[in-house]
Amino acid sequence: MEISAKPNRICSLLGIKYPVIAGGMVWCSGWRLASAVSHAGGLGLLGAGSMHPDTLEEHILKMKETTSLPWGVNLPLMYPEMDRAIKLLVRHHVNIVFTSAGSPDKYTSLFHDHGIKVVHVVSNTRFACKCQQAGVDAIVAEGVEAGGHNGRDELTTMTLVPQVRKAVDLPVIAAGGIASGQALLAAMALGAEGVQIGTLFALSQESSASQAFKDYCLSLPDTGTLLTLRKLSPTRMARNPLSVQLQEAETHGADAALLQQILGEKASKRGIFEGDLEHGELVVGQIASACGPLRTVAEIMKNLLLEYSQARSRIQSL
Amino acid sequence: MEISAKPNRICSLLGIKYPVIAGGMVWCSGWRLASAVSHAGGLGLLGAGSMHPDTLEEHILKMKETTSLPWGVNLPLMYPEMDRAIKLLVRHHVNIVFTSAGSPDKYTSLFHDHGIKVVHVVSNTRFACKCQQAGVDAIVAEGVEAGGHNGRDELTTMTLVPQVRKAVDLPVIAAGGIASGQALLAAMALGAEGVQIGTLFALSQESSASQAFKDYCLSLPDTGTLLTLRKLSPTRMARNPLSVQLQEAETHGADAALLQQILGEKASKRGIFEGDLEHGELVVGQIASACGPLRTVAEIMKNLLLEYSQARSRIQSL
Numbered sequence: 001m002e003i004s005a006k007p008n009r010i011c012s013l014l015g016i017k018y019p020v021i022a023g024g025m026v027w028c029s030g031w032r033l034a035s036a037v038s039h040a041g042g043l044g045l046l047g048a049g050s051m052h053p054d055t056l057e058e059h060i061l062k063m064k065e066t067t068s069l070p071w072g073v074n075l076p077l078m079y080p081e082m083d084r085a086i087k088l089l090v091r092h093h094v095n096i097v098f099t100s101a102g103s104p105d106k107y108t109s110l111f112h113d114h115g116i117k118v119v120h121v122v123s124n125t126r127f128a129c130k131c132q133q134a135g136v137d138a139i140v141a142e143g144v145e146a147g148g149h150n151g152r153d154e155l156t157t158m159t160l161v162p163q164v165r166k167a168v169d170l171p172v173i174a175a176g177g178i179a180s181g182q183a184l185l186a187a188m189a190l191g192a193e194g195v196q197i198g199t200l201f202a203l204s205q206e207s208s209a210s211q212a213f214k215d216y217c218l219s220l221p222d223t224g225t226l227l228t229l230r231k232l233s234p235t236r237m238a239r240n241p242l243s244v245q246l247q248e249a250e251t252h253g254a255d256a257a258l259l260q261q262i263l264g265e266k267a268s269k270r271g272i273f274e275g276d277l278e279h280g281e282l283v284v285g286q287i288a289s290a291c292g293p294l295r296t297v298a299e300i301m302k303n304l305l306l307e308y309s310q311a312r313s314r315i316q317s318l
Numbered sequence: 319m320e321i322s323a324k325p326n327r328i329c330s331l332l333g334i335k336y337p338v339i340a341g342g343m344v345w346c347s348g349w350r351l352a353s354a355v356s357h358a359g360g361l362g363l364l365g366a367g368s369m370h371p372d373t374l375e376e377h378i379l380k381m382k383e384t385t386s387l388p389w390g391v392n393l394p395l396m397y398p399e400m401d402r403a404i405k406l407l408v409r410h411h412v413n414i415v416f417t418s419a420g421s422p423d424k425y426t427s428l429f430h431d432h433g434i435k436v437v438h439v440v441s442n443t444r445f446a447c448k449c450q451q452a453g454v455d456a457i458v459a460e461g462v463e464a465g466g467h468n469g470r471d472e473l474t475t476m477t478l479v480p481q482v483r484k485a486v487d488l489p490v491i492a493a494g495g496i497a498s499g500q501a502l503l504a505a506m507a508l509g510a511e512g513v514q515i516g517t518l519f520a521l522s523q524e525s526s527a528s529q530a531f532k533d534y535c536l537s538l539p540d541t542g543t544l545l546t547l548r549k550l551s552p553t554r555m556a557r558n559p560l561s562v563q564l565q566e567a568e569t570h571g572a573d574a575a576l577l578q579q580i581l582g583e584k585a586s587k588r589g590i591f592e593g594d595l596e597h598g599e600l601v602v603g604q605i606a607s608a609c610g611p612l613r614t615v616a617e618i619m620k621n622l623l624l625e626y627s628q629a630r631s632r633i634q635s636l
Contacts, residue, residue, distance in 0.1 A: 008634070018636055125540045145474040153541040156463040156474040158495035158504065159604045163540045166608075177476035186476065186504035189629050222443045222481045223471040231569075251549075253571020286477045290484075308636055311507050315633070316326070318336055318626055 009171040010194030013117065013137055014096060015070040017041035019194030020184070020304065021140075021173060022297075024074020024098060025148070026050035026283065027272035028202040028209045031062035036206040036297035038069040045074045045098055050269065053084040060092045070096065072117075077102025090114045098196075101149060104134040121175070123151020123160065125167040132168045139164060140196050143176030147199050147285035150227060150234040158190070165191030179287040181307025185315075199285035202272075205296045212275030216240075217284045218292040225286045229263070231256040238282035242267070327489040328512030331435065331455055332414060333388040335359035337512030338502070338622065339458075339491060340615075342392020342416055343466070344368035344601065345590035346520040346527045349380035354524040354615035356387040363392045363416055368587065371402040378410045388414065390437075395420025408432045416514075419467060422452040439493070441469020441478065443485040450486045457482060458514050461494030465517050465603035468545060468552040476508070483509030497605040499625025503633075517603035520590075523614045530593030534558075535602045536610040543604045547581070549574040556600035560585070 010019040022029065022037040024045030034044030044067075046059050056073070063071055073094055078101050079085050086107070089097060097111055100121035111118045112135065120131045121140040131139050141164040143157030144150055155163075157176040165172050174192035178184060179200040187195045201207060203214050217224075217238055228246045229235045231254075237243045246262055254262075263281065264270075271280020295303075328337040340347065340355040342363030352362030362385075364377050374391070381389055391412055396419050397403055404425070407415060415429055418439035429436045430453065438449045439458040449457050459482040461475030462468055473481075475494040483490050492505035493514035505513045519525060521532050535542075535556055546564045547553045549572075555561045564580055572580075581599065582588075589598020613621075 006634070143474060143476065145477050154545070155540060155604060156461060156495055157476045158461065158474065158501060159463050159540070159608070162498060162500055163608055177474055180480060182480055182508050183476060185507040185633065188633055189503040189507055190500050222473060222477070227472070251571065253569065286473060290477070290481055305636055312633060312635065315503065315506055315630060316324070317630065318623055 008193055010138060010173060013171065014043050014072075016043050018301070018305065019173075020301065021045065021098075021194060021196040022201040023175065023196050023198035024048065024072075025198055025202050025207075026268055028207040029074070030208040031059045031066065032208060033201060033204065033206040033297065034059075034071050035063055035066045036204075037201065037301075038067050038071045040298050040301035042301060043096070044071045046072075047074050048079060048085060049074065049076045050273075053081050053088060056085060057088050057092075060088065060094060064092065072096030072098060074098040074100065076100050077106065086110070089116060098140065100140075104131045104136050108134045108136050119173065122164065124153050124155055125163050128164045128168050128170075132170055136170070138171045138173060139168060140173045140175050141165075141192070142196070143174075144227065144236070145177035145286040146175055147202070147225070147236050147288075148283045150236055152230075152234060154227070154234070157187070161187060161190040161192050177285065177287045179285075179291050181304045181309070182311045183287075184304060184308050185311045199288050200291045200300060201297065202284065203288065203291045203294065204300055205294060209272045210275030212277055213272050213280075213282060214294060216277050217282065217288045218294060220284075220289045222286075222289045224289055225284060229259055232259055232263075235281070235283065236285060237271075238284050238288065240271075240280075240282055241278045242271075242281060326511055328456060328491060331489065332361050332390075334361050336619070336623065337491075338619065339363065339416075339512060339514040340519040341493065341514050341516035342366065342390075343516055343520050343525075344586055346525040347392070348526040349377045349384065350526060351519060351522065351524040351615065352377075352389050353381055353384045354522075355519065355619075356385050356389045358616050358619035360619060361414070362389045364389070366391050366393045366397060366403060368591075371399050371406060374403060375406050375410075378406060378412060382410065390414030390416055390435075392416040392418065394418050395424065404428065407434060416458065418458075422449045422454050426452045426454050437491065440482065442471050442473055443481050446482045446486050446488075450488055454488070456489045456491060457486060458491045458493050459483075459510070460514070461492075462545065462554070463495035463604040464493055465520070465543070465554050465606075466601045468554055470548075470552060472545070472552070475505070479505060479508040479510050495603065495605045497603075497609050499622045499627070500629045501605075502622060502626050503629045517606050518609045518618060519615065520602065521606065521609045521612065522618055523612060527590045528593030530595055531590050531598075531600060532612060534595050535600065535606045536612060538602075538607045540604075540607045542607055543602060547577055550577055550581075553599070553601065554603060555589075556602050556606065558589075558598075558600055559596045560589070560599060
């Protein structure tokens with residue numbers, strides 16, 4: 001028996017064909033990646049976190065030039081020039097923003113006043129409920145397997161998504177560890193209505209990360225990432241001399257100041273963008289080891305949909 | 319179009335109706351729990367880890383008395399009286415053993431010589447490959463959200479299961495964070511052919527854990543567990559004065575000896591079995607917060623199957 005397909009709320013909200021969002025990742029998510037994802041039927045996001053407002057504006061203009069399909073901007077709420085960034089979004093009629101690393105109370109109604117849809121990233125149910133109160137339009141529930149900055153509670157995608165699903169009525173986008181159609185299906189089984197995929201797109205042809213970073217991350221074993229910097233802001237990155245040194249220091253009780261000193265300035269730019277595999281912060285998710293080979297966004301999306309449909313057919317009744 | 323159902327390899331291997339195994343958990347998995355799970359169509363396991371060989375023998379005899387359905391024993395390979403335990407299994411014709419915390423090389427062929435099927439628990443793909451070489455019959459791939467002893471690599475169920483599935487031909491049982499039919503479906507989507515469920519059964523009516531432990535764990539928030547003891551053997555437990563003290567000590571660089579001193583002797587017995595919520599080690603998985611209310615095993619199994627079938631119907635094509 002064919003189930004009559006209800007409209008997917010994430011697709012309706014964002015105006016996209018497939019409920020697949022590419023995370024707006026520092027040093028990876030420029031206009032090339034975001035545009036390619038939107039062209040492939042998903043939602044591309046610019047990663048404002050690593051962009052000076054002038055750079056952000058260049059990328060916004062490029063997006064408008066290269067696609068008439070929906071796309072958005074990921075804006076960490078600790079962005080140093082928040083007011084300038086918001087003015088840019090408004091001036092250029094960007095109408096989707098993904099916010100993270102801060103309270104949704106502060107900016108959601110301001111965005112709404114300008115007709116901008118707001119999706120906020122959370123790592124536990126308490127924040128999900130706060131998002132609902134603040135009036136955001138959808139929630140990204142991101143598990144600890146995700147690359148980069150992580151919640152302090154270290155909930156995994158498998159435990160977080162169904163609990164957020166139950167806690168709020170808003171549509172939930174699952175994130176963390178999703179890099180295949182099977183995982184997309186798993187996320188939907190857990191009650192998500194869409195997925196945000198980071199690592200797989202960070203390691204795509206169109207990502208603006210350096211080739212050295214992509215090659216290194218695509219060759220990692222399954223045990224190739226670690227979560228460190230718990231005393232600064234917990235961050236998942238690839239094992240390399242820098243991250244191992246950070247972990248060792250943490251194990252011996254290093255405080256935030258010492259960790260910051262070891263990390264140095266502009267560590268993620270050095271690692272991801274400049275490809276310094278030894279001294280750079282190689283921000284990447286735990287699923288990196290399953291993301292190869294290097295492909296274009298179009299190939300990745302095609303494969304995701306094929307795997308999803310195959311996995312869906314394979315699922316049996318018990 | 320109805321998909322013709324292929325026989326499930328886990329059900330065939332273990333002779334069970336539903337591919338649901340109850341983890342053999344210290345201080346929880348006595349004959350009452352194991353027998354109830356087998357009666358409900360899953361596989362019950364005795365948790366030998368917390369049993370003196372004499373106690374193990376009593377529970378084995380009780381199992382033989384109360385069920386003619388398949389059941390097994392979980393035997394950590396660091397069990398202090400391994401030879402006696404193995405003799406017990408052989409003498410009483412126990413024919414399924416789940417092994418963990420050690421190399422599958424050492425005992426698998428011995429078990430096979432006695433007609434005992436062996437399932438080994440792993441936390442990364444390297445160990446999964448070792449299991450296949452050692453000739454085990456199936457693998458449990460257990461993510462870091464699981465309660466109790468954990469692998470050092472902290473792979474989550476979402477990232478671990480599909481990678482183990484690809485690395486070996488053996489049937490894979492997913493574990494860690496699974497306490498609903500939705501999660502069971504997610505595990506199947508990731509390529510598992512069965513699930514091992516710990517926490518949900520540890521917090522059931524038939525579990526031999528204390529009422530105080532069950533009540534406490536069932537009232538935890540989603541952020542109510544933590545992973546600590548990384549310098550001894552990484553262990554997930556509920557937040558309580560003991561675990562918070564352990565985590566603080568770890569944060570300040572405590573070594574294994576100091577952690578052991580804080581933990582004290584028989585900490586898990588004190589916490590789980592005796593219900594000392596302050597000084598006991600409350601071993602439980604991250605999904606505890608989604609396990610309530612307290613129910614019988616029969617109710618839990620019925621609900622799992624119902625949720626699974628509802629979630630399966632809900633899954634749409636993209």
